[in-house]
Amino acid sequence: xxxxxxxAAVLLLGATFYAVFGGADFGAGFWELFARRAGDxxxxxxxxxxxxxxxxxxxxxxxxxxxxxxxxxxPEAFAAVMSTLYIPLAxxxxxxxxxxxxxxxxKVIEGPWRGRANLAFALSSILTPFxxxxxxxxxxxxxxxxxxxxxxxxxxxxxxxxxxxxxxxAAGAYLAAVFLVHDASSSGDEQSAWVFxxxxxxxxxxxxxxxxxxxxxxxxxxxxxxxxLKGDALPLAIASVACGAVVVVSVLRAVRSGGTVLRWMRxxxxxxxxxxxxxxxxxxxxxxxxxxxxxTGLTIDASAAPDATLDVLLIVFGIALVVVIPALGLxxxxxxxxxLE
Numbered sequence: 200x201x202x203x204x205x206x207a208a209v210l211l212l213g214a215t216f217y218a219v220f221g222g223a224d225f226g227a228g229f230w231e232l233f234a235r236r237a238g239d240x241x242x243x244x245x246x247x248x249x250x251x252x253x254x255x256x257x258x259x260x261x262x263x264x265x266x267x268x269x270x271x272x273x274p275e276a277f278a279a280v281m282s283t284l285y286i287p288l289a290x291x292x293x294x295x296x297x298x299x300x301x302x303x304x305x306k307v308i309e310g311p312w313r314g315r316a317n318l319a320f321a322l323s324s325i326l327t328p329f330x331x332x333x334x335x336x337x338x339x340x341x342x343x344x345x346x347x348x349x350x351x352x353x354x355x356x357x358x359x360x361x362x363x364x365x366x367x368x369a370a371g372a373y374l375a376a377v378f379l380v381h382d383a384s385s386s387g388d389e390q391s392a393w394v395f396x397x398x399x400x401x402x403x404x405x406x407x408x409x410x411x412x413x414x415x416x417x418x419x420x421x422x423x424x425x426x427x428l429k430g431d432a433l434p435l436a437i438a439s440v441a442c443g444a445v446v447v448v449s450v451l452r453a454v455r456s457g458g459t460v461l462r463w464m465r466x467x468x469x470x471x472x473x474x475x476x477x478x479x480x481x482x483x484x485x486x487x488x489x490x491x492x493x494x495t496g497l498t499i500d501a502s503a504a505p506d507a508t509l510d511v512l513l514i515v516f517g518i519a520l521v522v523v524i525p526a527l528g529l530x531x532x533x534x535x536x537x538x539l540e
Contacts, residue, residue, distance in 0.1 A: 202503070203272075203500045203509060206268065206272040206503070207484075207499045214261075217258070219469055223374040224324075224375070225298075225375075226372040226376065228302070229324050229371065229372045230375060230395075231324070234247070259295070268516075271504060271512060272503065272509060275501075279497070284338075284354065287333045287337075295327055298327060300316075300319065301320030302316075305320055328371050329365065331364075331367060333364040336362065337357070339417070339421045340360065340491060342354035344495060345497045366410060370475075373399060376398040376399035377395075377446060377465055380399060396450050399446070400447065423483075423491060424483055431484075432481040438471075442468070445464075445467045446467050
């Protein structure tokens, strides 16, 4: 493995953490739209708020990590993406700001404005992952030329980008519902746990449908990535399907038998998403910008910064493993044990 490949793997690792923790965070906001349909809407809203309040800002550390490593380690690819896909990226950034504002104000204000703040929080929780998915889809479809002179309006509204945008929203909702099952069950709130379990089943079905549609879109619009998915990435794709199936079957059995909702579903739900992300990364290798569409393709090695820069990035990552990762792990542990309330 070259230094450039090592930095690309670190970049993918950061994207994985953001997809899992940030995705579940966005998904919790998505379920705010459905809380009023639950048997006890206030209990469900309270559970969502308690689950994400201690960690929701920390999740965006991974987004900053991704951006810094991307522009420092692969400046040419970063410039091309930002020059071509600035519209969906800007919308996603606005969504992050609106989401944070809606969540913060929804906790402290009363009256009709509280409902509007909660609505802003929920809608922006859909907006941001959708447009992030559109960005990934446009890159995979080869719509980002190396020179950064791609179509800023048409490059991200094709079959594959829109499908991946919807998949990102559904996957986040699925993760959030599974996480909330665990949180509610751990707190003895079995009524809310069953609500989240049913939501998890629905989201799993929708995410699975969009995953199949995404495979069709890859075959149609991203030949390079599709070939990689059929090759080295195939075991990861199979693992993602298998882990997702374990969660769905477990919830179905619990619902039919009336038993306790299983808490150990969470590792399998996370594994399904992680395998999907790493499968995509393996399928794209050795490209950062695959060829096809309006793009000419750019490999990891061709886009990489000088070796001295890559060395510094790998050293910084090593320091982060020692300092930042344990701190975030402690934060999540304390949150799960309800010691931050």
